[in-house]
Amino acid sequence: xxxxxxxxxxxxxxxxxxxxxxxxxxxxxxxxxxxxxxxxxxxxxxxxxxxxxxxxxxxxxxxxxxxxxxxxxxxxxxxxxxxxxxxxxxxxxxxxxxxxxxxxxxxxxxxxxxxxxxxxxxxxxxxxxxxxxxxxxxxxxxxxxxxxxxxxxxxxxxxxxxxxxxxxxxxxxxxxxxxxxxxxxxxxxxxxxxxxxxxxxxxxxxxxxxxxxxxxxxxxxxxxxxxxxxxxxxxxxxxxxxxxxxxxxxxxxxxxxxxxxxxxxxxxxxxxxxxxxxxxxxxxxxxxxxxxxxxxxxxxxxxxxxxxxxxxxxxxxxxxxxxxxxxxxxxxxxxxxxxxxxxxxxxxxxxxxxxxxxxxxxxxxxxxxxxxxxxxxxxxxxxxxxxxxxxxxxxxxxxx
DNA sequence: TCTGGGGTCCTAGGACCC
DNA sequence: TCTGGGGTCCTAGGACCC
Numbered sequence: 001x002x003x004x005x006x007x008x009x010x011x012x013x014x015x016x017x018x019x020x021x022x023x024x025x026x027x028x029x030x031x032x033x034x035x036x037x038x039x040x041x042x043x044x045x046x047x048x049x050x051x052x053x054x055x056x057x058x059x060x061x062x063x064x065x066x067x068x069x070x071x072x073x074x075x076x077x078x079x080x081x082x083x084x085x086x087x088x089x090x091x092x093x094x095x096x097x098x099x100x101x102x103x104x105x106x107x108x109x110x111x112x113x114x115x116x117x118x119x120x121x122x123x124x125x126x127x128x129x130x131x132x133x134x135x136x137x138x139x140x141x142x143x144x145x146x147x148x149x150x151x152x153x154x155x156x157x158x159x160x161x162x163x164x165x166x167x168x169x170x171x172x173x174x175x176x177x178x179x180x181x182x183x184x185x186x187x188x189x190x191x192x193x194x195x196x197x198x199x200x201x202x203x204x205x206x207x208x209x210x211x212x213x214x215x216x217x218x219x220x221x222x223x224x225x226x227x228x229x230x231x232x233x234x235x236x237x238x239x240x241x242x243x244x245x246x247x248x249x250x251x252x253x254x255x256x257x258x259x260x261x262x263x264x265x266x267x268x269x270x271x272x273x274x275x276x277x278x279x280x281x282x283x284x285x286x287x288x289x290x291x292x293x294x295x296x297x298x299x300x301x302x303x304x305x306x307x308x309x310x311x312x313x314x315x316x317x318x319x320x321x322x323x324x325x326x327x328x329x330x331x332x333x334x335x336x337x338x339x340x341x342x343x344x345x346x347x348x349x350x351x352x353x354x355x356x357x358x359x360x361x362x363x364x365x366x367x368x369x370x371x372x373x374x375x376x377x378x379x380x381x382x383x384x385x386x387x388x389x390x391x392x393x394x395x396x397x398x399x400x
Numbered sequence: 401t402c403t404g405g406g407g408t409c410c411t412a413g414g415a416c417c418c
Numbered sequence: 419t420c421t422g423g424g425g426t427c428c429t430a431g432g433a434c435c436c
Contacts, residue, residue: 035436175433180434293429
């Protein structure tokens with residue numbers, strides 16, 4: 001989608017059409033940044049991630065709108081439903097972009113007509129402009145979709161990569177950010193073509209990491225996955241909430257209050273999605289922008305906000321460096337499982353204190369000896385903190 | 401003019417296991 | 419007393435994406 005958040009706001013409020021528009025949270029607050037800018041605002045240099053103060057400096061009559069995320073989700077749901085009428089093979093990639101495998105939907109010479117229809121339908125049905133890329137794999141399709149905006153349709157064939165892909169600056173390549181760009185420039189790689197023809201792969205791996213090097217090199221040569229993952233949004237691997245203070249925060253009570261509020265929000269989301277988590281991370285960003293993450297893994301997954309808040313409070317008290325005020329606090333839950341699929345791992349001893357445990361163990365020993373009739377049975381109690389999963393593995397002692 | 405919030409994936413080191 | 423090779427899980431940090 002082209003400037004998706006701004007397009008949604010215009011779709012909801014046609015008065016905004018044709019205006020120099022930007023969507024930004026805390027628009028009046030100096031710490032807000034631009035999330036999306038309409039094409040009318042772009043000639044002024046307004047773009048996403050720019051600070052509101054700077055945007056207003058460049059374009060004083062910029063119209064600022066607070067983001068309304070519920071509306072964006074609703075539009076997103078609508079156009080993904082539209083895609084599913086074309087093919088079940090739809091991979092959502094973010095709130096405003098996705099991949100459709102149309103291999104079996106139409107013949108090669110009908111592809112352009114299909115793309116044209118999709119673009120026209122989305123504009124007529126939902127007032128959403130989009131750009132479409134058509135290619136033999138996801139990487140090339142994504143690069144193609146970026147080549148003409150707004151309302152572009154670009155076909156990128158394998159045999160055209162030398163002409164259409166390789167001349168592009170390496171910074172345009174998906175997967176190359178600020179840091180990788182700097183590393184590649186040191187190696188003398190300036191265009192995607194330079195990377196495609198780079199000869200010292202081992203050096204490349206040393207500089208930007210093995211996985212990154214392998215995949216970027218393949219992509220530059222036009223290779224990449226063409227499998228659409230229809231479940232990409234169904235199995236999330238983490239959930240988080242964070243908040244930047246309006247001003248640097250010095251008061252630990254206020255910090256704790258924010259942790260509590262963020263925890264509640266996060267737990268509500270977990271319960272809504274029927275999820276529990278094993279791992280919880282507290283993120284602190286100091287006023288000098290130094291970021292620390294501290295995480296804890298627990299035995300029994302939970303979505304209980306009181307339990308989770310206690311975990312974060314403990315981490316906070318242990319790790320917060322009181323010599324600096326905080327800029328941001330974030331909470332995250334990861335290693336998620338469906339509540340319904342939860343494996344009951346709770347040992348019969350887990351809820352007891354040490355004295356009760358000893359009594360329980362004595363009773364268990366007595367019972368087992370009664371059961372087997374004599375005292376020759378030796379019983380080992382393993383107090384390992386976490387019962388492991390594979391109880392069928394005789395070499396895994398932890399469950400014994 | 402001080403730089404958001406939601407995610408994913410990778411790396412590296414350490415503890416622990418067989 | 420010293421030591422190999424294969425593996426998993428956890429933590430912390432970093433790069434990237436929208």
